[in-house]
Amino acid sequence: MIGTMPFLILLGGDLDPTPRLLRQIAGARTIAADGGIRHAEPLGVRPELWVGDFDSSGSDMAAAWRDVPRQSHPPAKDMTDGELAAAEAIARGASGLVIAGVFGGERSDHAMGNLLQGAALRARGIPVLMTSGDEEGWPLLPGEQEIDLPAGSLFSVLALSDLAGLTLRGVEWPLTNRDVPMGSSLTLSNRVAGSEGLKVGLGRGNAVLLARPHFGTL
Template sequence: MTRFVILLSGPIDPTQDLRAAAAGCRCIAADAGIDHASALGLSPELWVGDFDSTTRPREAYPHVPVETFPTDKDRTDGEIAIEAAIGRGASALLLVGALRGPRSDHAFSNLILALRYAARGLDVELFDGQERGWPLAAGNPARTFPLSSGAQFSILKFTDLAGLTIRGARYPLDSVEVPFHSILTQSNEALGPVEVALGAGTAILLAEARSE
């Protein structure tokens, strides 16, 4: 499995866990996402974007190839970076800097991208040092997520859900239907690793990143 770190422009906390998750991965930076490279000990093999948000001059990274795109375009810089990674053989993506920031629409678009590429069969994780997220694969066997005891987590719904099972949590569920407008899956608490199965629907597990 070829895992790429995609550096996006949202804030990160370069914790030991985040650095460990990124270690040994190939890396592509999207615009201001390159600002995270040094903190994570990464050397991007490509830097893409319209460069309307980075505070670093491109000359600061003379060893990193650059691909420049117009500001007026129908793709985000993050989307361009992900497609570049796939073109280089990516089968797994770690999206760093995807979850927070001054504009909520940027975080929302990154969640949509995570869902899109997971639906295409890539292994996708979002991690910024404070929160971790994983798209849930409907119709597949239950998956266990490495949450620490006491970590808060939610299932973010993008459709109605069916057959949702949660084990290893303060509020377990057993093959329930959850309408899109329900907040039933908001603010649960892990008792340790959490097992989730989803029969049908589109959702992301978003969890507090805590070390034991």
Template sequence: MTRYALFLGGDMDATPRLMSQIAGLSVIAADSGMAHAERLGVTPELWVGDFDSVSPGDIERFGEVEIQRHPVDKDMTDGDLAFREAIRRGARSLLVVGAFGGPRLDHAMQITMAAIGLHEAGIDTVLTDGRQEGYPLRIGEENRFEFSEGTLFSILVFSDLKDLSVSGARWPLAEETIPFGSSRTLSNVAEGPLTITLSAGRGLLLVTQDVFEPAMTDRAVAGMIADAVESDEDAD
């Protein structure tokens, strides 16, 4: 399977885990994502974007890297350009570095939704900033993950999730319907191999590495919201 790492302009921690994940991968940098390549000691095979977030000195410093320049006035982000170029080059699996954080929430949200769409189209896609990792969930399949016991995770709900089951967690679920935007699936804890299944909907498993206990206030707030939703449904 052809696997690419894409370096985007969001936040990034150069953790040992991330270093091991990118080892041996082909790399495409998008605009200011080239800074991540420099920190990680990686030379991309392509640098793509409109280059409005880098200086002429940056471009000169990485003169050995192939550049694909696009106009500033365009109808897609530099991240989208990187996605498309990787797929054009045969990528069937993507590790998206710098997918979270940064100064533009709209870009981070769009990257997350694009990753879910790519995953649904058969392109295995993982989002990471070195500390947090996002895994789109496949429908009708067993989504299985191996994390250290005690690892904090959440399932972000982008549409109603049908028949959601979670095993290997402190708070398991069995064929539950989770409404769009619910906080019920936030701040859970892995207690072994984690298995997630669902029959319909769009969700993202978000794992926080090196954080091992959920904030109890998060669980309390989630419980209060879930109770309020159930009360409203009963009233109807």
């Protein structure tokens, strides 16, 4: 779990309520962004707030969750429903965010926007895990970081800028203090090698580590 007061943000993308995901969100407070509330029941959570313009949540969901407080916004706005939900969680004291329903969905621009939003939140100092249950995104910043992934997990590091001094340990194909240009395929398709987990060091730059943890064990 991320931080002492974690929040779960429910977005409208794909979601598989895996045992690993259920462990990751245990004890988290929940805010749903518009159609993301459809994931609440499969995850066994009850949102304390439902945020959005409600253009992607129909009357059935409105009836099923009528007792959840709503924060309505006009469709013509400068922030996505997900951004509004994350901002509300931070205002309520979130020490970290698990953003679920980030990947997939009908629009790739929204999925990419969600990924970049998670990276931007991490750059502000907020621990972030982005997940669909089957796929996870971990924003990387300069410094040392351990990623909790089981042995055998497939992962890639996507450089959002030129990277300097990237080090990967505990993996099949380690790197030591490598510079990685933005757009390079050098860091695609690696695997976590052992039970000690994945350790990442970065000298300069911003990246996101995308992982498939269920290529290993739960």
